[in-house]
Amino acid sequence: MANGDGRYTTLLAEREGGVLTITLNRPEVLNAFNRTMTSELLDALRQAERDPEVRCVVITGTGRAFSAGEDLKGRQEGGEKSFIGSLRERYNPLILRVRTMEKPVIAAVNGVAAGAGLGLALACDLRIASDQARFGQVFVKVGLAPDSGTSLFLLQLVGLGKALEMAFFGDLVPADEALRMGLVNRVVPHAELAAATREWAQRLAAGATRAMGLAKRAFNFALGASLAAVLEYEAYLQEIAGHTEDHREGVRAFLEKREPRFQGR
Numbered sequence: 001m002a003n004g005d006g007r008y009t010t011l012l013a014e015r016e017g018g019v020l021t022i023t024l025n026r027p028e029v030l031n032a033f034n035r036t037m038t039s040e041l042l043d044a045l046r047q048a049e050r051d052p053e054v055r056c057v058v059i060t061g062t063g064r065a066f067s068a069g070e071d072l073k074g075r076q077e078g079g080e081k082s083f084i085g086s087l088r089e090r091y092n093p094l095i096l097r098v099r100t101m102e103k104p105v106i107a108a109v110n111g112v113a114a115g116a117g118l119g120l121a122l123a124c125d126l127r128i129a130s131d132q133a134r135f136g137q138v139f140v141k142v143g144l145a146p147d148s149g150t151s152l153f154l155l156q157l158v159g160l161g162k163a164l165e166m167a168f169f170g171d172l173v174p175a176d177e178a179l180r181m182g183l184v185n186r187v188v189p190h191a192e193l194a195a196a197t198r199e200w201a202q203r204l205a206a207g208a209t210r211a212m213g214l215a216k217r218a219f220n221f222a223l224g225a226s227l228a229a230v231l232e233y234e235a236y237l238q239e240i241a242g243h244t245e246d247h248r249e250g251v252r253a254f255l256e257k258r259e260p261r262f263q264g265r
Contacts, residue, residue: 008040008043008044009036009040010024010025010026010034010036010037010040010041011023011024011025011037011040011041011044012025012062013044015053015054017202017205018053018054018055018056018202018205018206019054019055019056019057019058019198019201019202019205020044020048020051020054020056020057020058021057021058021059021060021201022041022044022045022048022057022058022059022060023059023060023061023062024037024041024059024060024061024062024066024067025061025062026071027061027062027063027064027065029068029071029073030063030064030065030067030068030111030112031061031062031063031065031066031067031068031117032067032068032069032070032071032072032117033067033069033070033071033090033091033116033117034071035090038090038091038094039090041094042090042093042094042097045057045094045097045098045101046097048101048103049097049101049102049103052264054103055103055204055205055206055209055264056103056104056105056106056201056202056204056205056209057101057103057104057105057106058105058106058107058108058197058201059098059105059106059107059108059120059121059124060107060108060109060110060193060197061110061111062110063110063111064111064112065110065111065112065113065117066107066109066110066111066112066113066117066120066121066133067112067113067114067116067117067120067121068112068114068115068117069114069115069116069117069118069138070115070116072142083144087147087148091116091119091147091148092148094120095119095120095123095148095149098120098123098124099123099149099216099220100216100217100220101213101216102210102212102213102214102216102217103209103212103213104125104126104204104209104212105123105124105125105126106124106125106126106127106128106197106200106201106204107120107121107124107126107127107128108128108193108194108197109121109127109128109129109130109133109135109175109184110130110132110133110190110193111130111132111133111134112133112134112135112136112172113133113134113135113136114134114135114136114137114138114172115136115137115138115139115148116147116148118135118136118137118138118148118150119147119148119149119150119153120148121135122149122150122153122154122157122183123148123149123153125216126185126200127183127184127185127186128184128185128186128187128188128193128196128197128200129175129178129179129184129186129187129188129193130175130187130188130189130190130193131175131176131187131188131189131190132175132190133174133175133178133184133187134172134173134174134175134178135172135173135175135178135183135184136166136170136171136172136173137150137154137163137166137167137170138170138172139167139170140167140168140169140170141170146167151163151167154166154167156223157181157182157183158181158182158183162181175187206262207262208244208246208247208250208260208262208264209246209262209264210241210244210246210264210265211241211244211246211247214237214240214241217237218230218233218234218237221233244265245263245265246260246262246263246264246265249261249262249263250262
């Protein structure tokens, strides 16, 4: 999958080895989402999910922002009035696709991640941030409630007090504070963001991606389940994992004292 065929107008999609990098590409509006971008991003994610050659996905942005969220000017000019319709048709499927895709997804946060852009970053499995990145639950600034999964993700990552602080004030949180709060996994100098992300992505793509997908299933299930239900579901997933080729290869490699060669099968 690549952007060279002109398939996308608001994204760049480039694959190197088993890693697909999707770059939000509307830098003139801080990579704000319009209908075209959400549609193209959902399509790119669906393609990645179906492509067995894609073993890890990276999402990042061009210019000064990861994404500033919804393009409010474009929304007004387009006459879009139904908030519930927009969320159900555009944003909710996008967030669900990232969260449930059984492949690792990394957000390389190069700049501001705000509103729905914050939701997209938090939906990813791992977040590596530039030291120039900033994170904002900014809906309150325009008199709106949280959406794009941010109410759940923030509660999980930073707790109720900090989540409400971000929601009530709408201030942008700098990268170093985001790391202390648990919003991101790692902060690196801006010039090193691409290399640091590539290192993690290549490690993940070379790993037991089938097991990683099952781990995502397990954690997603565990969020709203009792311990007894979690234990039973873990047993079910382990039965699946135990019959994969990756498991057999992992055992062989352990016994033969060598590095495993996982294939994601």
